Amino acid sequence: MLELQRILGYSCAFVGAVVLLVAGWAHPRSEDRMPDWPRAITYEIFVQSFADTNNDGIGDLDGVTMHLDSLQRMGVKAIWLMPIHPSPSYHKYDVTDYRAIHPDYGTMEDFEELVRAAHAKGIKVIIDLVINHTARTHPWFRKALADTTSRYHDYYVWKDSSQITDATVEETGPDTDNVQRWHPIAGRSERYYAYFWGGMPDLNFDNPAVRKEILDIGRFWLKKGVDGFRLDAAKHIYIDHQKNHAWWQTFRKEMQDVEPNVLLIGEVWDRAEIVQPYLKGLDALFNFDMAAAMLNAVKTGDGDSLAYRHKQVREKYQAVAPDFIDATFLANHDQNRVRSVLNGDRKAKMAANLLFTLPGAPFVYYGEEIGMRGMKPDPHIREPYLWQETPGAPYRTTWIDPKYSTDSTVVPRARQAARDTSMLHHYTEMMALRNDSPALTMGRMQPVMLPNEHLTAFVRLHPEEHLLVVHNVADRAVSAPMPDSLRRYTTELFTSNAAAEVMPEGVTLPPYSTVIMRAPDK
Incomplete structure (x- = not known):
């Protein structure tokens, strides 16, 4: 619950969440028509x-x-x-x-x-x-190694060893180990840049x-x-x-x-x-x-x-x-x-x-x-x-x-x-x-606050379908009252556990279970 309060800025009450549901539905976004x-x-x-x-x-x-x-x-x-x-x-x-x-x-x-x-x-x-x-064995890199005057040499990122110091980190990014991302070549003073490891030389997109x-x-x-x-x-x-x-x-x-x-x-x-x-x-x-x-x-x-x-x-x-x-x-x-x-x-x-x-x-x-x-x-x-x-x-x-x-x-x-x-x-x-559900596939989502930290609840809203989804993510059965604004969700669309009880007054979910309710009038 403390985490939820942090996310909501300590300012959201359940009534406010319901207002969001009603107000937010007035103007469907283009996502609903994708x-x-x-x-x-x-x-x-x-x-x-x-x-x-x-x-x-x-x-x-x-x-x-x-x-x-x-x-x-x-x-x-x-x-x-x-x-x-x-x-x-x-x-x-x-x-x-x-x-x-x-x-x-x-x-x-x-x-x-x-x-x-x-x-x-x-x-x-x-x-x-x-x-x-x-790959280091890509023909481009092999040609770059074979001839520093080849056009393929500039397909990769190079720097002379003498120029690579801790200060190079400022030039190549904030990672503390960036110096190690410049890889040596036997018998040469130049090094090539490879972010992930030496077998994967980075391409030079400035070229x-x-x-x-x-x-x-x-x-x-x-x-x-x-x-x-x-x-x-x-x-x-x-x-x-x-x-x-x-x-x-x-x-x-x-x-x-x-x-x-x-x-x-x-x-x-x-x-x-x-x-x-x-x-x-x-x-x-x-x-x-x-x-x-x-x-x-x-x-x-x-x-x-x-x-x-x-x-x-x-x-x-x-x-x-x-x-x-x-x-x-x-x-x-x-x-x-x-x-x-x-x-x-x-x-x-x-x-x-x-x-x-x-x-x-x-x-x-x-x-x-x-x-x-x-x-x-x-x-x-x-x-x-x-x-x-x-x-x-x-x-x-x-x-x-x-x-x-x-x-x-x-x-x-x-x-x-x-x-x-x-x-x-x-x-x-x-x-x-x-x-099979327009709401689950394309509908907007508005969170619902139910008075139990183990419940994840939200509605999915689509012009063809309105759904209330409630998950119990805990290892114990959980009950919560159903606010008046959500009692119109009366048709059970899905439950992952037959022992779930959904009534206008409230919901009781077994451990690790889900129930989805549909509003008859969408």
């Missing part, structure tokens, strides 16, 4: 671990194509493929050829077939585009030739039929944020000239004040603040501030881009998996309830829907998908020995499909609920 996609559900796939069709132990594009039906039945409307380009690393975030497919994953023809098949099922395709840096190369690469993939890009390390293109903002506006314009409906989703992992201006050039940004807040609410059982926090973050973004797309998620390929963080199925299901009922365009990391486990280091949050039980399970990849997601810790998808209490069933149910 189409389902790109606000629909997107599924993130690490091809390496997803499905192996040629028994080499590594996932491939054909494996994704073969399982599009499964994703469609689950309610997925778009897929995001982690990097698919040639690379010396298993994760492929260090590219050696931007216009090719990694041979482990298949061929360009396989990719084209995947796009065709996905589009035939109404599923969009987004690919990871990693342009902050290349017009580099900018042209990247724009041409974007056009190439749009002509292949992709519907958008997930833009890795979007805030690290330049060291200067203002130059980043300008670059992404240029990139967006050039991509829209090829495909007007292209979707650009940026990874800007920072506080909201830093993230906000990037919406001048990017359609969508991942909401890292809310991912942490949703998980924390379930971990602590303190949920009364969650909807208010979400509203505050969204209002900051809407000030820059009223129709921005809020890419919400619980975890991704860089974070510990939800079921490991929350330690159990009930809490993981509760987190999914929050994700699919709060505003935003939800992204689901592969395997979350079957309760895969995983903790850092990174390879172990990217372990093989469990389709069926071993040994010899069809499609199971073997490129890594799993430590967290094994047959003893995770029930494979094939068995979960037959269980109406499984994580897969729960995700499928929640995704269908969201996909």
